[in-house]
Amino acid sequence: MTKQIRINAFTQCSICPQSKGQWKNPADHSSAGYRDLDYWIDLAKTLERGCVDALFFADVHGVYDVFGGSMNAGIQHAVQFPGNDPTTLATVLARETQHLGLIFTLSTTYYPPFHAAKLFSSLDHFTGGRVGWNIVTSYLESAYKNGLGSQPLEHDERYDQADEYLDVAYKLWEHSWEEDAVSRDVHADVHTDPTKVHRINHKGQYYSVQGPHMCEPSPQRTPFLVQAGQSGRGTEFGAKHAEALFCGFRDIQEAKEKTRTIRDLCEANGRPRDAIKVLPGVCIVCAPTEQEAQEKYREYLSYSSPEGALALFGGWTGIDLAGLEPESVLDNMESQGMQFLAQWFNSDDPNNRATLMDVMEYMSIGSLAKVVVGTPAQIADYLEAMVDEADVDGFNVIPVAQPASALELVDLVIPELQRRGRFKTHYEGNTLRENFSHTSHPRLDPTHHAFTLSLESP
Amino acid sequence: MTKQIRINAFTQCSICPQSKGQWKNPADHSSAGYRDLDYWIDLAKTLERGCVDALFFADVHGVYDVFGGSMNAGIQHAVQFPGNDPTTLATVLARETQHLGLIFTLSTTYYPPFHAAKLFSSLDHFTGGRVGWNIVTSYLESAYKNGLGSQPLEHDERYDQADEYLDVAYKLWEHSWEEDAVSRDVHADVHTDPTKVHRINHKGQYYSVQGPHMCEPSPQRTPFLVQAGQSGRGTEFGAKHAEALFCGFRDIQEAKEKTRTIRDLCEANGRPRDAIKVLPGVCIVCAPTEQEAQEKYREYLSYSSPEGALALFGGWTGIDLAGLEPESVLDNMESQGMQFLAQWFNSDDPNNRATLMDVMEYMSIGSLAKVVVGTPAQIADYLEAMVDEADVDGFNVIPVAQPASALELVDLVIPELQRRGRFKTHYEGNTLRENFSHTSHPRLDPTHHAFTLSLESP
Numbered sequence: 001m002t003k004q005i006r007i008n009a010f011t012q013c014s015i016c017p018q019s020k021g022q023w024k025n026p027a028d029h030s031s032a033g034y035r036d037l038d039y040w041i042d043l044a045k046t047l048e049r050g051c052v053d054a055l056f057f058a059d060v061h062g063v064y065d066v067f068g069g070s071m072n073a074g075i076q077h078a079v080q081f082p083g084n085d086p087t088t089l090a091t092v093l094a095r096e097t098q099h100l101g102l103i104f105t106l107s108t109t110y111y112p113p114f115h116a117a118k119l120f121s122s123l124d125h126f127t128g129g130r131v132g133w134n135i136v137t138s139y140l141e142s143a144y145k146n147g148l149g150s151q152p153l154e155h156d157e158r159y160d161q162a163d164e165y166l167d168v169a170y171k172l173w174e175h176s177w178e179e180d181a182v183s184r185d186v187h188a189d190v191h192t193d194p195t196k197v198h199r200i201n202h203k204g205q206y207y208s209v210q211g212p213h214m215c216e217p218s219p220q221r222t223p224f225l226v227q228a229g230q231s232g233r234g235t236e237f238g239a240k241h242a243e244a245l246f247c248g249f250r251d252i253q254e255a256k257e258k259t260r261t262i263r264d265l266c267e268a269n270g271r272p273r274d275a276i277k278v279l280p281g282v283c284i285v286c287a288p289t290e291q292e293a294q295e296k297y298r299e300y301l302s303y304s305s306p307e308g309a310l311a312l313f314g315g316w317t318g319i320d321l322a323g324l325e326p327e328s329v330l331d332n333m334e335s336q337g338m339q340f341l342a343q344w345f346n347s348d349d350p351n352n353r354a355t356l357m358d359v360m361e362y363m364s365i366g367s368l369a370k371v372v373v374g375t376p377a378q379i380a381d382y383l384e385a386m387v388d389e390a391d392v393d394g395f396n397v398i399p400v401a402q403p404a405s406a407l408e409l410v411d412l413v414i415p416e417l418q419r420r421g422r423f424k425t426h427y428e429g430n431t432l433r434e435n436f437s438h439t440s441h442p443r444l445d446p447t448h449h450a451f452t453l454s455l456e457s458p
Numbered sequence: 459m460t461k462q463i464r465i466n467a468f469t470q471c472s473i474c475p476q477s478k479g480q481w482k483n484p485a486d487h488s489s490a491g492y493r494d495l496d497y498w499i500d501l502a503k504t505l506e507r508g509c510v511d512a513l514f515f516a517d518v519h520g521v522y523d524v525f526g527g528s529m530n531a532g533i534q535h536a537v538q539f540p541g542n543d544p545t546t547l548a549t550v551l552a553r554e555t556q557h558l559g560l561i562f563t564l565s566t567t568y569y570p571p572f573h574a575a576k577l578f579s580s581l582d583h584f585t586g587g588r589v590g591w592n593i594v595t596s597y598l599e600s601a602y603k604n605g606l607g608s609q610p611l612e613h614d615e616r617y618d619q620a621d622e623y624l625d626v627a628y629k630l631w632e633h634s635w636e637e638d639a640v641s642r643d644v645h646a647d648v649h650t651d652p653t654k655v656h657r658i659n660h661k662g663q664y665y666s667v668q669g670p671h672m673c674e675p676s677p678q679r680t681p682f683l684v685q686a687g688q689s690g691r692g693t694e695f696g697a698k699h700a701e702a703l704f705c706g707f708r709d710i711q712e713a714k715e716k717t718r719t720i721r722d723l724c725e726a727n728g729r730p731r732d733a734i735k736v737l738p739g740v741c742i743v744c745a746p747t748e749q750e751a752q753e754k755y756r757e758y759l760s761y762s763s764p765e766g767a768l769a770l771f772g773g774w775t776g777i778d779l780a781g782l783e784p785e786s787v788l789d790n791m792e793s794q795g796m797q798f799l800a801q802w803f804n805s806d807d808p809n810n811r812a813t814l815m816d817v818m819e820y821m822s823i824g825s826l827a828k829v830v831v832g833t834p835a836q837i838a839d840y841l842e843a844m845v846d847e848a849d850v851d852g853f854n855v856i857p858v859a860q861p862a863s864a865l866e867l868v869d870l871v872i873p874e875l876q877r878r879g880r881f882k883t884h885y886e887g888n889t890l891r892e893n894f895s896h897t898s899h900p901r902l903d904p905t906h907h908a909f910t911l912s913l914e915s916p
Contacts, residue, residue, distance in 0.1 A: 071655075091550035112606055115569075147667045148570055190534050191489065192536060
C-alpha cells in the first residue's frame with residue numbers, strides 16, 4: 001500500500017519569514033497581514049480546504065544582528081522582524097476551522113516549564129486537541145540580551161536541560177491528574193477528587209517544580225510533539241521525545257540515510273520504527289506549465305533581498321559574511337549548534353564549495369529548504385520519490401509568498417497528490433495526533449518515554 | 459453633568475472564581491464551560507450587548523494549599539483550580555465581538571518583561587487596540603514552588619521591582635519604535651527604517667534588556683493599564699502607572715476617603731486628578747422584585763462551599779483557619795501584603811470583630827466585594843450613590859454564577875442605569891483606552907510617567 005503523505009505548512013507570525021524580500025511582491029500579503037486576524041483566518045481556511053495537516057508557526061525572540069555587526073539589515077529587510085506572538089492566534093484559528101492542526105514553537109530556554117505546560121494544556125482544551133508543540137532550544141545571543149533565559153549554554157548541555165524540561169512537562173501533563181479526577185459530584189460536594197490530583201515534586205539539576213498541574217486533562221494531554229534539531233545530540237533528543245521531526249536534507253540519498261538513523265534511534269528508545277514522522281522542509285514553486293513555473297521562480301528571485309538573506313544566515317550561524325565578494329568561497333563555517341548549515345554549504349567535494357552567491361540564493365528563497373520548481377506532476381513526482389525512496393513521511397512546506405504559496409499548494413499540488421492516492425481527501429480523526437499519526441487514540445503512544453516516568457523519578 | 463459609570467465584568471478562566479460552590483448551581487455553567495470557546499464567546503457577546511466596558515480576567519499560578527495545611531479543600535471545591543491561561547482567549551473574543559475591552563492579569567513576578575511586552579503588543583494588534591493589562595505582583599508561595607519567579611520578595615520590594623519592570627515595558631512600547639518606522643517602501647527596498655528602531659539598552663537593578671522591541675507600534679502601543687493593589691505601597695504604584703484601579707471598599711465613607719487619596723497621589727505624580735478610574739468590586743444579586751432578589755441570594759448561599767471559601771481566604775492571606783469554631787473571633791490577621799484583608803475583618807470597633815462565620819459568608823459570595831441585593835432600582839441607587847458621594851468612576855462586577863450574573867447585569871441593572879442617563883447605550887471609541895477614559899486618543903496620556911523616560915534612563 002502506498003504511504004500517505006503528511007503536509008504541514010510552515011509560517012511565522014512575521015513577514016515572509018524564510019524568503020527575504022517577498023514583502024515587495026504583490027502576491028505576498030504578509031507585511032500588513034501578519035498583524036491582522038483576517039489574514040490568518042483566510043490562510044488557515046485555505047489550508048484546511050486542502051486537508052493540510054497543520055499550520056506550523058516558528059518564532060524568534062530577538063533581532064538578527066550578526067551581519068555587518070549591526071541590526072540594520074535585519075530591520076530594513078524585515079528579517080523575521082517585527083513579529084507577534086503566534087500562540088495568541090490559536091483560539092481564533094481553532095474557531096474558524098474544524099480540523100487543521102496548529103503547531104507552535106516555544107523555546108525551553110525562555111519559558112518556565114510550568115507556564116509552558118499550562119499554556120499548551122489551555123490551547124489543547126480550546127482547540128479540541130488540535131495543538132502541537134515545536135520544541136526548540138534557543139541559541140540567539142540577542143534573545144539572552146533581552147533578559148530571556150540564563151547565560152547561553154553549550155549546545156549539548158542545552159539538550160540536557162531540555163530533556164529535564166520535557167520530563168517536568170510530562171509529569172504535569174500525564175502524571176499529575178488522574179483521568180477521572182474531575183467528578184463534578186454535586187451530591188457529595190466534590191468538584192475534583194483531591195486524591196486523584198498529585199504534586200509532581202520534581203527536583204532535578206535545572207528545575208524544581210512542585211505542582212500539581214493547573215489544568216485538568218485535555219483531549220491530547222501532551223500536545224503533539226514536533227522537533228527540529230539537526231545535530232547528533234538534537235536527533236538523539238528528537239528520537240526520544242518527538243512524534244514528528246522537521247528537518248533539512250540536501251538530496252534523496254542524504255534523506256534516506258538520515259531517516260534510517262532516526263528510525264534506528266527511535267527503535268533504540270523502545271519506540272516503533274515509524275513512531276516519528278520525518279518531515280523535510282520543501283519550498284514549492286508550482287504552476288500549470290513548466291515554463292510558467294520557471295517564470296514564477298525568476299519573478300520570486302527578482303523580489304529577493306540578498307542582504308536580508310545574509311542577515312538571516314548570520315543570525316542562524318553566528319557568521320558575518322559582510323564585506324565578501326559574491327564569488328568568495330566560504331570556509332570555516334562550522335559553528336556551534338549549526339553544524340547542519342555548515343554541512344549544507346561545505347560539501348566534501350572540493351569542487352563543490354559554496355560561494356557567497358550560493359548562500360544568498362539559498363537563503364533568499366525558502367532559506368535552506370530544498371526548492372522544487374515545476375508543474376503539479378513534477379512536484380508530485382519529487383514528493384513521491386522522497387517518500388518512497390528516502391522513506392520520509394511528508395513535508396513541512398516553506399512558503400515563498402503568502403498566501404500565494406498556500407494557494408499553489410492547495411489548488412495545484414495537493415489535488416495531484418490526491419489523484420495519485422497519496423494524500424487524504426478528508427480529515428479522519430478529531431485531534432492533531434490522530435490525524436497526523438493515523439491512530440485512533442488522541443494520546444501519546446504507550447511506548448513513549450513520558451510513560452517511563454513516575455512521580456518518584458528524580 | 460452626571461458622571462457616566464464604567465462597568466467591567468470580572469472573571470477568571472476557571473470555575474466560579476469568587477463565589478465558591480456555585481458550580482453546583484444549575485445557573486452556573488463555568489465548570490464545563492471554562493474550557494470551552496462557546497461559553498466564553500456567549501459571555502462576551504452578552505456583555506457587549508450591555509455595552510459593558512471590558513471583560514476582566516484574573517489569573518493564578520498555584521493551588522491554594524494553606525487551609526488545613528493541604529491542597530485538599532482547594533481541589534475538592536474548585537477554588538480557582540483547575541484553570542486555563544486566559545490570554546489565549548483574546549483573539550477569539552476579539553473576533554466574535556466588536557467593542558468589548560479585554561483585560562488580562564499578568565504577574566510581573568513570573569514573566570520576563572520582554573515577553574510580556576511582546577504578548578501585549580501582539581494582543582493589541584490582533585484585538586485592534588482593545589486589550590488591557592491588570593498588573594499584579596505575585597505572592598503565592600505555591601507558585602514560587604512551581605519554578606516561577608525568584609524567591610518571594612518582601613511586599614514593598616516587590617513593588618520596587620515592578621516599577622522597574624514597567625519602565626522596561628514602557629521603553630519597549632513607547633520608545634523603541636518611532637511611529638513611522640515601518641515605511642514599506644518597495645522602491646527603496648526598505649521595509650522598516652533601521653534609524654527609527656532603537657535598542658533600549660536597559661540596565662537596572664533587576665532587569666537587563668537590550669531590545670529593540672519585537673513588535674511594531676500597535677493601536678494603543680501601551681495596553682490600557684489596570685492595577686489592583688490596596689496597600690500603601692500598592693496605591694503609590696497604581697497612582698504612578700495605572701489608568702484604572704480595581705479596589706475594595708467596606709462602605710461609602712471609606713471609598714470616599716481612599717478615592718481622594720488616590721486622586722491626590724495621582725496629582726502628585728503630575729497627572730490629572732481623574733487620570734485614574736477608580737473601580738470598586740461589587741457583587742450584584744438582582745431580580746425584578748426585592749423578594750425575588752432576596753430569594754435568589756439565599757439560593758446562591760445554599761450552593762456555597764464554606765470550606766472552599768476558607769481555602770481561598772487561606773491562599774490570599776496565608777492564614778489557616780482550619781479547626782476554628784464558627785463563632786470563633788479572629789485576631790492577628792495582619793499578614794504581609796494582605797493588610798487590606800485584615801483591615802476588612804478587624805474593624806477598629808472591638809464590638810465588631812469578625813468571626814469565622816463572617817469570613818465564610820464574605821468569602822462564599824463575591825469574596826470580599828460588597829454584595830448588593832435588590833431590584834434594578836435599588837442596585838442602581840447604590841451604584842449612583844457610590845459614584846456621586848464617594849467619587850468612584852465605576853465598578854468591577856464580580857459574578858456569583860456565570861452566565862446568570864452577567865445576564866442580571868445586562869438585562870436588569872444596565873437598562874436601569876441607561877434610563878437614568880448614567881450608562882452609555884453604545885460604544886463611542888475604537889480602543890479600550892478611548893472607551894474607558896472617554897478620550898479620543900488611543901495612546902497613554904502625555905502626563906503619564908512613561909513619557910518621562912528616555913532611552914538613556916538607567
